[in-house]
Amino acid sequence: MVKSINSRDYNKWRSQFPQENSSIGFVPTMGALHQGHLYLVQQAKRQCSQVVISIFVNPRQFNDTNDLENYPVQLEEDFALLSKEGVDIVLVPSIQEIYPPNDTTSVDMTSYAHLAQGLEGDHRPGHFQGVVDVVSRLLTIVKPHKLYLGKKDYQQLNVLKAMVKKEKFALDVIGVPTQRASSGLALSSRNALLSEEGRVRASNIYEALQCAKASALHGEGLDMACAKGKAFLQAAEGVTEEYFLIANRHTMSINEVGNPEEWVVFCAAHVEGVRLIDNVEVFD
Known part of the structure; x- marks a missing residue:
């Protein structure tokens, strides 16, 4: 015990x-x-x-x-x-x-x-x-x-x-590394405050991050990668974006982000009034 x-x-x-x-x-x-x-x-x-x-x-x-x-x-x-x-x-x-x-x-x-x-x-x-x-x-x-x-x-x-x-x-x-549900939703104590439908909607946060990551890996550049991820998130029902940004993994700067190997895509969003954060490294 x-x-x-x-x-x-x-x-x-x-x-x-x-x-x-x-x-x-x-x-x-x-x-x-x-x-x-x-x-x-x-x-x-x-x-x-x-x-x-x-x-x-x-x-x-x-x-x-x-x-x-x-x-x-x-x-x-x-x-x-x-x-x-x-x-x-x-x-x-x-x-x-x-x-x-x-x-x-x-x-x-x-x-x-x-x-x-x-x-x-x-x-x-x-x-x-x-x-x-x-x-x-x-x-x-x-x-x-x-x-x-x-x-x-x-x-x-x-x-x-x-x-x-x-x-x-x-x-x-x-x-x-972040542990995730099968839907991709990052495990968090705050998930307990979501309904089953809310957790399904919240999984769109991870999908949006993956969308931006895929764009970056295809060499489409910082602005395009962010735009694609944000567009995916904004189209998701019941998810309200607070921020969706790429920053340098070492300095946390969103202005001088360095090479794509140093990028991390960050997101904060609200689902059913619950604030959730997540991120993915472009090169993990």
């Missing part, structure tokens, strides 16, 4: 494993787990002697209070899934453990702020600052050797890689 603990008990557990004689993999989550999260866990188990999952709904990364209030919480179901995967420890810290009273400090992102601009950075003000703040605090508690993150949140992955380097955390960041 999976063991759920707070940060104080985690420190006792962690002391059993000296840094030089263990390999701890860490998967930070906000719960409402799905097969995408479990794939991260499986990758961690293949490479590490112990695997730690955290479940913490981070208020700092929500710029919409309704989004925070509606975020699904299902701890018992999450524990059951993790138990089947043979997870060692689930860290479930309280808000006071992560953000002690009167502690309003934030990580300085100045040196990599450019990675957080555009795309999600434009549409969710303060989001990446909140992500960096919580992950840095979780890493300080967990002290892992490897951090596992999904490529579905591609911009976030790049921002966190930069944070880990700048803050000198002694660990490897592992980007794991």
Whole structure:
């Protein structure tokens, strides 16, 4: 059975494993787990002697209070899934453990702020600052050797890689490919908020991304690739585009995107009032 603990008990557990004689993999989550999260866990188990999952709904990364209030919480179901995967420890810290009273400090992102601009950075003000703040605090508690993150949140992955380097955390960041339903829909905790028909409609996001990717691979150029993907998405019933853009996979720039080998196609859209994001690498 999976063991759920707070940060104080985690420190006792962690002391059993000296840094030089263990390999701890860490998967930070906000719960409402799905097969995408479990794939991260499986990758961690293949490479590490112990695997730690955290479940913490981070208020700092929500710029919409309704989004925070509606975020699904299902701890018992999450524990059951993790138990089947043979997870060692689930860290479930309280808000006071992560953000002690009167502690309003934030990580300085100045040196990599450019990675957080555009795309999600434009549409969710303060989001990446909140992500960096919580992950840095979780890493300080967990002290892992490897951090596992999904490529579905591609911009976030790049921002966190930069944070880990700048803050000198002694660990490897592992980007794991996006897991998808048979329809192509990227697995996400938010999918639980969609009806069956909504999930079918949402699969058009992936089809639009693939349309743009195919255009790029045929050498049709940035503008044409974007135009074809956007046209496909806009023709899809029940899907409202927020943005559809190509950016450089390293710099996240949408202005200086480099060669097609460096392109990633990004999309954010709304289905049944649920905001969904996805991306595909042109050359994966």
